[in-house]
Amino acid sequence: MIRAHAVINRAALAHNLSRVRELAPTSRVYAAVKADGYGHGAVTVAQALADADGFAVSSLDEALQLRWAGIEKPVAMLSQQLDATVCDQAAEHRLEIVVFHDSQIDALTRHVGPPITVWIKLDSGMHRLGFASSRAEEIETRIADLNTVAIAGWLTHLACGDEPSRPETPAQLEDFFAATQGRTGLRSIANSAGVLAWPVSHVDIVRPGIMLYGSSPMSDRNAADCGLEPAMHLTAPLISRNRIPEGEMIGYGATWRTPEDMDVGVIGIGYGDGYPRHAPSGTPVLFNGVRVPLIGRVSMDMITVDLRDAPDAKVGDRATLWGGGLDVDEIARQADTIAYELFCQLTPRVRFEVV
Ligand SMILES: *Cc1c(COP(=O)(O)O)cnc(C)c1O
Numbered sequence: 001m002i003r004a005h006a007v008i009n010r011a012a013l014a015h016n017l018s019r020v021r022e023l024a025p026t027s028r029v030y031a032a033v034k035a036d037g038y039g040h041g042a043v044t045v046a047q048a049l050a051d052a053d054g055f056a057v058s059s060l061d062e063a064l065q066l067r068w069a070g071i072e073k074p075v076a077m078l079s080q081q082l083d084a085t086v087c088d089q090a091a092e093h094r095l096e097i098v099v100f101h102d103s104q105i106d107a108l109t110r111h112v113g114p115p116i117t118v119w120i121k122l123d124s125g126m127h128r129l130g131f132a133s134s135r136a137e138e139i140e141t142r143i144a145d146l147n148t149v150a151i152a153g154w155l156t157h158l159a160c161g162d163e164p165s166r167p168e169t170p171a172q173l174e175d176f177f178a179a180t181q182g183r184t185g186l187r188s189i190a191n192s193a194g195v196l197a198w199p200v201s202h203v204d205i206v207r208p209g210i211m212l213y214g215s216s217p218m219s220d221r222n223a224a225d226c227g228l229e230p231a232m233h234l235t236a237p238l239i240s241r242n243r244i245p246e247g248e249m250i251g252y253g254a255t256w257r258t259p260e261d262m263d264v265g266v267i268g269i270g271y272g273d274g275y276p277r278h279a280p281s282g283t284p285v286l287f288n289g290v291r292v293p294l295i296g297r298v299s300m301d302m303i304t305v306d307l308r309d310a311p312d313a314k315v316g317d318r319a320t321l322w323g324g325g326l327d328v329d330e331i332a333r334q335a336d337t338i339a340y341e342l343f344c345q346l347t348p349r350v351r352f353e354v355v
Contacts, residue, residue, distance in 0.1 A: 001237060001316075002237075002351050003236060003237065003268045003269065003273070003349070003351070004234065004235075004236045004268065004269040004273040004274075004275075004321075004349060004350040004351065005234070005235050005318075005350070005351050005353065006040075006232050006233070006234050006346065006350050006351070006352050006353070007232070007233040007235075007323075007352075007353050007354075007355055008040050008041060008044055008045075008048075008231060008232055008353070008354045008355070009229070009230070009231050009232075009233065009355055010044075010047075010048035010354060010355065012214055012229040012230060012231040013040075013045060013048040013049055013212060013213070013231045014048055014049065014051070015228075015229050016211060016212045016213070016214055016228050016229060016231065017029065017031065017049050017051060017052060017212060019211070019226070019227050019228060020195055020206065020208050020211065020212070022227075023195050023196065023199075023202075024190070024195055024199075024202040024206045026202070027190075027202045027203065027204060027205055027206045028053035028054070028186075028204060028206070029052050029053050029054075029205070029207075029208065030052065030053060030054040030055060030056045030074070030076060030188070030205055030206070030207045031045070031046070031049045031052040031054075031056065031207075031208065032055075032056045032057075032191070032207055032208065032209030032210075032212070033045050033046055033049075033055050033056070033062075033066070034056065034057045034058040034059075034062055034078065034209070035058065035062075035344050036062075036344075037213075038209060038210065038213050038340060038343045038344060039232075039343035039344045039346050040213060040231060040232055040343065041352060042057070042062060042065055042066060043065065043066065043069040043071070044352075044354050045212070045213075045231075046066055046069070046071050046073075047069075047071070049212065050073075052073065053073065053074070053205070054073050054074035054076060054096075054205075055071070055073060055074070055075045056075075056076050056207050056209075057075060057076070057077055057078065058077065058078055058079050058080070059077060059079070059080050060077060060080050060086050060089055060090070060095070062077075063075045063077050063080075063090075063093070063095045064089070064093065064095075067093045067095075074094075075093075075094075075095050075096065076095075076096040076097075076098060076119060077090070077095055077096065077097055077098060078098050079098070079100075079129060080097065080098075081103070082097065082103070082107035082108065083107055084107065084110060084111070086107070087107055087108065087110075087111040087116060088111075088113060090116050091111070091113050091114040091115065091116050091148075092114065094117075096116075096117045096118065096119060097116060097118045097119070098118070098119045098121050098129075098155060099118045099119065099120055099121060099139075099143065100123075100129040100130045100131065101129075105139070105142055105143060108143065108146055108148075108149050109146060111146075111148050111149065112148060113148065114148070115147075115148050115149060115150050116148060116149050116150070117149075117150050117151075117152050118143060118149055118150070118151060118152065119151075119152050119153055119154065119155045119188070120136070120139055120140065120153075120154050120155070120185075121154075121155045121156065121157075122136060122154060122155070122156045122175075122176060122179055123156070124156040124157075124172040124173070124175040125159065125168060125171060125172045125175055126156075126157055126158070126159035126172070128157070129157070130155075130156060130157070133175050133176065133178070133179035134179075136154075136179040136180065136183065137183075140183060151184070151185050152185055152186060153185030153186030153187055153188065153204065153205075154176075154179075154180045154183065154185055154186070154187045154188070155187075155188045155189070156172065156175075156176045156188075156189055157189075158172055158189065158190070158191060158193065158194055158198070158201065159172070161191060161194045161197060161198055161201070161217075162193040162217045162219055163219050164197045164218070164219075169198060169201075173189070173198070173200060173201060176189060186203075186204035186205055187203045187204050187205070188203065188204060188205035188207055189201040189202075189203060189206075190202055190203075190206040190207060190208070191207055191208060191209060191210075191217070192209055192210045192211035192212075192217045193217045193218060194206065195208050196211065196216070196217070196218055196221070197218060209340075210339060210340055211226065212231070213230075213231045213232065213339075213343060214228045214229050214230035214231045214232070214323070214328070215228070215230075215328050215329050215332075215339035215340075215343075216228060216329055217338075222327055222329060222330075223327055223328075223329060224327075230322070230323040230324070230327075230328060231323075232322070232323045232328070232343065233320065233322075233323035233324040234269075234320070234321040234322050234323055234346075234350070235319060235320050235321065235324070236267050236268045236269035236273075236318065236319055236321060237267070237268050237315075237316055237317065237318050237319070238265050238266070238267055238268075238287075238313055238314065238315050238316065238317045238318075238319060239267065239268045239302070239315060240265070240266040240315060241263055241264070241265050241266075241307060241313070241314065241315055242263065242264050242266075243261065243262075243263055244258050244261070244262060244263075245258065245261050246258055246259065246261050246262075249296075250264060250295050250296035250304050251295075251296030251297045251299065251304050252296070252297045252299065253297055255281065255296055255297055256281050256295040256304075262306065262307070262308050263307040263308065263311075264295070264304055264305070264306065264307060265292070265304065265305045265306075265307040265310070265313060265319075266302050266303075266304055266305075267285065267302065267303050267304075267305060267319045267321075268301065269301075269302070269303060269321060270298055270299045270300045270301045270302050270303060271298055271299070271300055272300040272301055272349060273301075273346065273347055273349050273350050274342070274345045274346035274347045274350060275298060275321060276298070276331070276332075276335035276337060276341075276342060276345075277297075277298045278298075278335045278336055278337070279294055279298055279303075279331065279334055280294075280335075281293065281294060281295050281296060282294065282334070283331060283334040283335070284330065284331075284334075285303070285305050285319050285320070285321060285326075286319060286320035286324070286325055286326045287307075287310045287313040287317060287319050288310070288312070288313065288317070289325065290309055290310045290313075291309070291326075292305045292306055292307060292308075292309055292310050292313075293305065293306050294306075305319070322342070328343075
């Protein structure tokens with residue numbers, strides 16, 4: 001009997017990439033597959049998205065995983081520190097490096113051997129990674145002087161793209177366009193929120209992540225509104241069903257009490273599988289199309305649910321925790337987090353299957 005089970009749907013991934021293409025028809029697409037493809041399996045996702053123009057990962061390890069799997073498309077490392085070994089590996093495996101700090105230029109200056117392709121990351125206002133926009137010319141000149149390094153173009157990242165009315169995004173766009181005006185190379189700004197809400201940010205290359213997995217980053221639109229399909233369907237079996245008298249406690253801490261004699265179900269998934277412990281009573285779980293509320297605290301191996309609206313659910317039936325008719329973004333909101341984190345925190349105990 002399979003416990004927690006995540007089915008990864010290649011057709012949904014491909015569909016979501018085609019949505020990106022519809023929204024940004026003249027841009028190349030670097031699909032973000034960092035953090036093991038947002039918990040979906042980086043190689044699985046990259047193979048399903050074979051039509052992408054390239055892939056974006058965080059680190060050298062993640063990039064090499066794609067190369068070892070035979071993925072030949074461009075791979076850019078978004079937040080990888082550099083030393084001689086990393087530079088050698090990047091050159092040997094044709095990995096593109098995002099340069100955001102002087103220490104990386106020092107390492108590039110010492111690089112000998114096959115040339116390395118780099119992107120210069122500018123800080124247009126988020127103040128996480130990147131050179132101050134005012135340094136664009138200086139950085140470009142220093143890197144252009146290196147014989148073994150080629151500049152592919154310019155990157156920046158949006159802090160508030162998911163909230164369409166925020167003034168920070170136009171300010172960031174203006175800063176970046178001003179800093180890169182007239183400079184050679186491609187430009188890339190948009191994450192999923194940029195793809196969905198800021199057409200002016202699409203420019204040469206878009207870098208969507210979360211929308212490829214079927215989650216909407218937007219505060220004002222759900223995944224279906226965005227034309228996205230869930231790439232993951234997470235299920236677990238009902239392992240017990242019990243009649244509990246009125247006024248009894250359910251689970252650790254006795255945080256929920258039965259308002260009447262009622263059936264309580266136990267589903268074989270918990271925070272040990274990555275189901276969020278902070279999902280409160282009322283968080284929906286789906287049984288054969290019927291939503292039933294989680295009740296009481298999430299345990300390591302189990303959750304308890306109110307089965308009053310699912311009289312036919314029987315031990316062995318599988319419940320949907322997200323995907324397959326239950327929007328992962330709704331579960332994320334309930335648990336006071338984001339779908340990115342729910343995907344990333346699934347544990348190795350979850351059995352994965354690709355269809
Ligand atoms: C993760 C990441 C993306 C993709 O972001 P989504 O919100 O998942 O679309 C794009 N660019 C950079 C620099 C990133 O780190």
